[in-house]
Amino acid sequence: MKRKWERDLGLQGRMIFTMFLLAAVYLFFLAFLSYNGTPPVVMMLFVGSFMAIQYFYSDKLVLWSTGAHIVSESEAPQLHGIITRLCAIADLPKPQVAIVRTQVPNAFATGRNQNNAVVAVTTGIMDKLSPAELEAVLAHELTHVKNRDMAIMTIASFISTLAFYFVRYSLYFGDMGGGRKKEGGGILLVWLVSLAVWAVSFLLIRALSRYREYAADRGAAIITGQPSNLASALMKISGVMSRVPSEDLRSVEGMNAFFIIPAISGSSIMDLFSTHPSVEKRIAKLEKIQQDLG
Amino acid sequence: MGFRDLVNAVLGKSTLPKAKSDKLFAMSTASITLESNLGLKPSGSAGICFKPIGASAYDSARKEIQELLEYSSKETETEFRLEKDEFNFLWAIFKDPDFEDLVANINLVSETLEEHGLGGQLLCAIYRFDSEPEAGKSGRGKTVYWIYNFKQGTYYPFIPLSGKQRDNPFEFKLRAEMEREMPIEENVEKWYPLWGIPF
Numbered sequence: 001m002k003r004k005w006e007r008d009l010g011l012q013g014r015m016i017f018t019m020f021l022l023a024a025v026y027l028f029f030l031a032f033l034s035y036n037g038t039p040p041v042v043m044m045l046f047v048g049s050f051m052a053i054q055y056f057y058s059d060k061l062v063l064w065s066t067g068a069h070i071v072s073e074s075e076a077p078q079l080h081g082i083i084t085r086l087c088a089i090a091d092l093p094k095p096q097v098a099i100v101r102t103q104v105p106n107a108f109a110t111g112r113n114q115n116n117a118v119v120a121v122t123t124g125i126m127d128k129l130s131p132a133e134l135e136a137v138l139a140h141e142l143t144h145v146k147n148r149d150m151a152i153m154t155i156a157s158f159i160s161t162l163a164f165y166f167v168r169y170s171l172y173f174g175d176m177g178g179g180r181k182k183e184g185g186g187i188l189l190v191w192l193v194s195l196a197v198w199a200v201s202f203l204l205i206r207a208l209s210r211y212r213e214y215a216a217d218r219g220a221a222i223i224t225g226q227p228s229n230l231a232s233a234l235m236k237i238s239g240v241m242s243r244v245p246s247e248d249l250r251s252v253e254g255m256n257a258f259f260i261i262p263a264i265s266g267s268s269i270m271d272l273f274s275t276h277p278s279v280e281k282r283i284a285k286l287e288k289i290q291q292d293l294g
Numbered sequence: 295m296g297f298r299d300l301v302n303a304v305l306g307k308s309t310l311p312k313a314k315s316d317k318l319f320a321m322s323t324a325s326i327t328l329e330s331n332l333g334l335k336p337s338g339s340a341g342i343c344f345k346p347i348g349a350s351a352y353d354s355a356r357k358e359i360q361e362l363l364e365y366s367s368k369e370t371e372t373e374f375r376l377e378k379d380e381f382n383f384l385w386a387i388f389k390d391p392d393f394e395d396l397v398a399n400i401n402l403v404s405e406t407l408e409e410h411g412l413g414g415q416l417l418c419a420i421y422r423f424d425s426e427p428e429a430g431k432s433g434r435g436k437t438v439y440w441i442y443n444f445k446q447g448t449y450y451p452f453i454p455l456s457g458k459q460r461d462n463p464f465e466f467k468l469r470a471e472m473e474r475e476m477p478i479e480e481n482v483e484k485w486y487p488l489w490g491i492p493f
Contacts, residue, residue, distance in 0.1 A: 012305045073487075081489060085381055088486045089417050091311040091347055132382055147303045215306025222308045225347025225415060271404040284442050293349035 015215070018208045022156055022201065029197045055154050057119050062110040068098040068120040079126070081117065082135050086142055090223050095119045095145060105129070105237045106247070109141040110150060117145040125237065133233035135226050143219025149212050156208055160201040209275040217282055218289060227286040228292070234286075238279040310414030311320065314447030315404045317477045321421055321440065321449065322397045322486040324476040332471060334438055340396040341387040342403045343379075343417040355410040359403055362398065363398045366402060370395040379492060383417060387493045396421065404444070418445040420491060438468070439491060448479040452487060460487060 062068070073080045079097055095109070095117035105125040111117035119141045125133065144150070221227035239249045302309070314467040328334040346352055356376075363374050363386065379385060388399045400419045405459040407413055419442040425435035439452040453461035464483070469478050479485060 015305055077458060077489070082381060084347075084486050084488070085383065085417060088312065088445065088484075093483055094486070131380070135381070143308055144371065146308070147306045149306075152304065195409070211305055215308070219306070219308035222310060225345055225349070225352070228348060286352060290348065292345065293351075 015208070015211045018204060018211060019156075022208065024203050025197060025204065029194070032193055055112055055151070058150055058154070059111040059116060062108070063098060063118060063120070066100050066108075066120070067102075068100045068118075070096050070098050078131070079121065079134075079138075082131070082138055083142070086135065086223055088138050088184055090139075090142065092142060092146055095116075095142070098155070099126075107137050107141050109144040111145065112154075113148065114145055119145070121195065128236055129233050132226065132229045133236065136220050136226065136230035137233050137237075139220035139223040140216045140230060143223065144212070144214040147212065147215060147218065149216070153205070153209060154202075154207050154210070160198060160205055195238050200266075203272055206272065206275055210277045213276050214282065214285060217286060221286060221289045225293075227290040229284045231286045231290075234279050234282055245250060308397065311445045313404065313408060313413035313416045313444040315401075315408065315413075315416075315444060317447045317449075318401060318404065319397065320476040321442070322394060322455055324440075324449075324472060325393050325421070325423075327472065327475050328423060329375070332468070333426045335426075336393045336396075337397075337422040337424045338391045338393075338439075339387065339389050340400055340419070340421045341385050341491070341493050342400050342419045343383050343385050343488075344386050344403075344407060344412075345415040345417060346378075346382065347412070347415060352412060352415075355407055355412055355417070356384075357408050360474060362402055362406060362407045363399065366399060370398065371397075372396070372399055374419075377492060379490070385492055393396050418443055418488070418493075422486075422491075422493060438464075439488075441486075441488065443479060443484065443486070446479055448482060448484075450479040450482075450485045452485070454487070454489060454491075458487075458489060 057177050063070075071079070076097060076099060079099075083097060084094060086092075095114075096119070098118050098120035100106075100120055100122045103124040104122055105128045107119070107121045108124055109117060109119045119138065121134070125137065129137065140196045155259070212271065217230060220230050223232070321454040325336055329336070346356070360376065366372070367374055370390065370392070372388050372395050374388050377385050377387065380426060384466065385401050386399075388396050390396050390399075404413075404416055407416055421442075422441045425438060425439065427435045436453055439454075440449050441452050442449050451465045453464050455461055472478060
């Protein structure tokens with residue numbers, strides 16, 4: 001029996017389109033480099049080793065930089081219990097479990113594949129959320145692991161990083177190669193193009209990241225069967241719940257008149273630069289899944 | 295992980311794996327060997343655990359399960375109860391000295407959920423066995439749970455000890471003894487522990 005709520009062609013279509021655009025930009029960039037006779041070996045080596053470190057040590061880097069520590073089953077039985085069941089029902093290998101001691105409510109997943117994954121939560125999120133909401137958040141992070149988002153974002157970032165280093169390389173060392181056949185104008189063109197490439201890929205990567213957040217939300221809804229739990233968890237984490245009653249709508253409306261760009265369209269421009277979709281949009285999508293559940 | 299799974303992962307498409315209940319019946323013959331060769335007696339209790347979802351399909355399935363169980367329990371004189379655990383998973387728990395009736399009831403629940411398109415929500419079915427008490431000691435021996443993982447279509451043994459420890463040596467012994475009799479999960483990483491089984 002095929003269920004309606006398990007399909008989302010629109011989201012997959014957008015994801016394919018974004019990845020296609022990324023690939024197109026990447027290929028164009030490579031073509032441009034070879035056309036200009038730039039020896040890419042040195043740069044590729046540098047960027048390549050940087051990416052390899054990021055890829056193979058991502059889990060350790062993230063754990064180290066966030067101060068997360070791995071916890072055993074006896075240290076965090078409740079957390080392990082939830083994750084064990086979610087993994088059994090979604091047929092995933094069980095990841096390592098880590099806790100970050102901070103009151104900031106947050107959670108993340110890291111690791112280059114399903115067998116090297118770590119799912120971490122902060123003590124703040126455990127205090128703030130109910131068990132059902134925590135389960136939804138963990139299902140969201142497990143979907144990131146399942147969807148190999150770490151690997152996909154690393155590959156997608158490759159082009160961005162490559163372009164970024166090239167921008168710096170041209171900026172600082174470009175003029176020193178005066179003995180070469182290329183004139184200053186050519187260097188400037190290369191620099192402008194890689195700058196444009198970097199800017200475009202930066203925005204595309206952020207778009208891809210936002211779509212993968214939606215996909216992880218959808219996965220969490222399907223694994224837990226309760227989209228509303230994730231919605232309320234998102235509201236609690238983002239502080240929407242506590243913000244709603246304290247804000248005076250009239251004063252906000254009045255202030256809007258003094259802005260050149262009203263607060264509302266201002267936030268939609270910011271949407272382009274953010275790695276996560278807005279909580280309102282995520283909740284709207286979860287509500288749609290809830291309706292499809294029937 | 296197949297190619298299709300990889301494509302789904304890259305596209306961020308999530309589906310729950312389907313339930314594989316075809317090997318569930320292997321326990322009915324295996325229980326005889328467990329008792330005669332290993333001294334593991336069926337304890338007369340079994341259960342099936344699934345994830346409730348927030349949808350009307352689930353509500354109607356739950357109602358149907360309740361009605362079917364009430365009807366079948368009159369026939370087989372099986373005691374049953376439905377209860378939620380601390381993780382909000384729902385259990386149907388059965389008590390019956392006749393092992394075949396336990397198997398039949400477990401099957402009834404899994405079939406009903408699958409008919410409603412909710413097979414993906416099935417977590418596991420569990421049969422409880424008790425070992426003979428050690429020589430010179432009274433009471434029951436160890437509790438041995440055989441867990442059927444619906445996602446894999448395989449069984450694995452789970453013997454909880456106090457302090458969230460499990461009796462791995464005994465579990466591995468059971469695997470070695472029973473490998474030819476029933477489909478046992480080969481990957482021990484999928485021998486998920488389930489603490490606090492409510493029967």
